[in-house]
Amino acid sequence: MRTLVVIQARMGSTRLPGKVLADLGGRPLLSLQLDRLARLADARLVVATSDLARDDPVESLAADCGVTCVRGPETDVLDRFAATKTRLASTSYLDDDDVGLSFTQTIVVANKVDLPDA
Numbered sequence: 001m002r003t004l005v006v007i008q009a010r011m012g013s014t015r016l017p018g019k020v021l022a023d024l025g026g027r028p029l030l031s032l033q034l035d036r037l038a039r040l041a042d043a044r045l046v047v048a049t050s051d052l053a054r055d056d057p058v059e060s061l062a063a064d065c066g067v068t069c070v071r072g073p074e075t076d077v078l079d080r081f082a083a084t085k086t087r088l089a090s091t092s093y094l095d096d097d098d099v100g101l102s103f104t105q106t107i108v109v110a111n112k113v114d115l116p117d118a
Helices: 029-037 053-064 077-087
Strands: 003-008 043-050 068-072 098-102
Touching (some): 003 029, 029 043, 043 053, 053 068, 068 077
Parallel strands (some): 003 043, 043 068
């Protein structure tokens, strides 16, 4: 069984705008998070962001990292998560377990993410 890991990331943070692409050691934070999560066995990573133009760089970065990006309304996190499931309906992930991560959980250590047992 594979687990769908959806990372909610957008540029419109009210406390720290643009934090998802903020530089840390020469790399965007989202890139670092995706690299860490890529270590998860049997997981499919997807970035969910808003459909606003300011989040175009988030989609570009996800693509550069080889990660699918799904877009939806900025103010509706649940809709973006549901859109991810709908977009992947033709894949083997529809009936699998899901893990949703907010980008406020910026530095995630892959072995600390509790995936369901296969």
